[in-house]
Amino acid sequence: MGELKRQSHGDQSDWDSLLAVSEEFGELPVEAVFKEDMLRQGIWFADRVLAPEGDYARKSYFIFSFDRTPLKDLGETPKVQAPEEIRVEGGPRDLAPFVVSVRLNPNSPYLVDVGSDAEGGCEIFLAGQTVGHVSFAPTPSYYGRETSDGTPLVEVAPSIEWGYLLYLTVFRMCQYFGRGEECQFCDINNNFRQQREEERIYNAVKPLDRVMEALEIIEEKENRSLAYTLTGGSITSDLLGETEMDYYVKYAEAIEKRFPGRWIGKMVVQALPLDDVRRIAEAGIRVYHPNYEIWDADLFEKLCPGKARYVGRSEWIDRILASTDLFDPYCVIPNFVAGIEMAQPYGFTTEEQAWESNAEALDFFMSQGVLPRFTTWCPEPLSVLGQDNGPASLRYHVGLLKFYREAFERNNVPDPLGYGDVGLGRAVFSVSSFMDVLRPESERVQKGGSE
Numbered sequence: 001m002g003e004l005k006r007q008s009h010g011d012q013s014d015w016d017s018l019l020a021v022s023e024e025f026g027e028l029p030v031e032a033v034f035k036e037d038m039l040r041q042g043i044w045f046a047d048r049v050l051a052p053e054g055d056y057a058r059k060s061y062f063i064f065s066f067d068r069t070p071l072k073d074l075g076e077t078p079k080v081q082a083p084e085e086i087r088v089e090g091g092p093r094d095l096a097p098f099v100v101s102v103r104l105n106p107n108s109p110y111l112v113d114v115g116s117d118a119e120g121g122c123e124i125f126l127a128g129q130t131v132g133h134v135s136f137a138p139t140p141s142y143y144g145r146e147t148s149d150g151t152p153l154v155e156v157a158p159s160i161e162w163g164y165l166l167y168l169t170v171f172r173m174c175q176y177f178g179r180g181e182e183c184q185f186c187d188i189n190n191n192f193r194q195q196r197e198e199e200r201i202y203n204a205v206k207p208l209d210r211v212m213e214a215l216e217i218i219e220e221k222e223n224r225s226l227a228y229t230l231t232g233g234s235i236t237s238d239l240l241g242e243t244e245m246d247y248y249v250k251y252a253e254a255i256e257k258r259f260p261g262r263w264i265g266k267m268v269v270q271a272l273p274l275d276d277v278r279r280i281a282e283a284g285i286r287v288y289h290p291n292y293e294i295w296d297a298d299l300f301e302k303l304c305p306g307k308a309r310y311v312g313r314s315e316w317i318d319r320i321l322a323s324t325d326l327f328d329p330y331c332v333i334p335n336f337v338a339g340i341e342m343a344q345p346y347g348f349t350t351e352e353q354a355w356e357s358n359a360e361a362l363d364f365f366m367s368q369g370v371l372p373r374f375t376t377w378c379p380e381p382l383s384v385l386g387q388d389n390g391p392a393s394l395r396y397h398v399g400l401l402k403f404y405r406e407a408f409e410r411n412n413v414p415d416p417l418g419y420g421d422v423g424l425g426r427a428v429f430s431v432s433s434f435m436d437v438l439r440p441e442s443e444r445v446q447k448g449g450s451e
């Protein structure tokens with residue numbers, strides 16, 4: 001094969017800093033270090049690996065943009081042909097497979113391009129040096145189909161996590177509007193606008209009938225999906241005459257009535273009063289996600305002004321804990337967005353301060369059986385914080401994985417439900433590495449207390 005020219009960014013310093021972090025946290029697999037770095041920095045693709053005829057799942061923009069660049073500034077090929085996720089494995093370090101959600105960034109030091117070995121195929125390069133072989137997310141068997149009103153199923157019910165999870169964003173906007181209310185790291189409303197400006201089919205509201213019709217087709221054609229997430233923006237007043245609870249719970253009720261137990265039902269809504277949460281549990285939802293986003297009290301006020309004003313931090317926390325009367329505590333899984341606590345001008349200025357805050361949150365919840373999880377922040381330029389901030393340091397993100405695993409094992413919490421397998425080489429959760437670094441229970445028992 002002749003010499004291939006690659007348009008790679010970055011230099012040896014990218015490798016030096018990555019290897020230094022990997023050495024500092026030597027108890028964590030290097031795969032998790034690469035994955036966190038790809039999530040925080042985004043990745044880029046050579047046009048030649050994004051063939052229109054390629055059989056793989058394209059990026060569906062399932063809720064936020066999760067890109068480091070607005071759509072209008074992306075080239076036509078990546079804008080349309082970028083995959084939803086990639087899986088990296090092998091390479092010079094013989095990496096175990098890990099799945100990474102695609103966050104497009106033309107300036108990333110990570111480039112997916114044609115590989116240099118004789119077998120062909122794609123590889124991912126960091127500053128021009130091979131990290132590992134790459135495969136693209138497989139196409140779910142129902143992609144390409146439409147509901148009877150002509151809506152593509154990929155718009156109604158995209159699959160992520162390598163096909164494990166159906167992602168049902170049934171309200172693609174949020175009623176926390178503008179700088180004074182929106183969570184400052186979130187681009188849901190601006191992403192909706194940019195999708196519409198691109199003239200994509202991207203509906204604010206997904207009618208119940210359409211979702212149910214899509215699930216009928218999926219149920220018939222797709223065996224891989226094992227869970228669904230019902231989610232969308234907050235509803236502070238009403239949406240089409242319904243409260244947040246009335247709006248979201250009707251989907252759960254209909255799905256569980258028609259397909260009882262077929263999938264593990266998960267719902268992301270605000271921390272709601274107990275009577276509302278009871279309706280979620282009674283509908284058959286198994287996992288409740290009242291996302292607290294950030295732990296520190298001052299930062300919560302500044303970064304989640306809408307949640308702070310409408311519910312308030314201490315009430316939010318009380319409601320999370322109260323919901324354990326209705327769900328198994330480990331099935332109450334509030335998310336936090338890892339990295340926003342280091343964004344300026346408000347955030348912590350050292351990793352140690354941020355870890356301390358995270359560790360306090362993890363022990364507070366896990367000691368009561370609640371199982372927080374995190375996603376790795378993508379500083380989207382259409383969000384308030386993402387306009388002026390890059391990502392948190394790789395050292396912060398990898399250190400957080402260590403704190404997370406230690407808290408998880410110390411508090412003896414069961415594996416999260418609805419996330420697929422835990423463990424290196426098995427995890428499919430693609431927007432952080434927390435599932436990759438959790439050890440299977442058999443290894444935990446053997447190693448318990450040794451750290």
Ligand code: SF4
Pocket residue numbers: 173174175176181182183186187188232233234
């Ligand atoms: S509640 Fe916050 S994070 Fe959730 S959609 Fe609204 S603005 Fe975004």
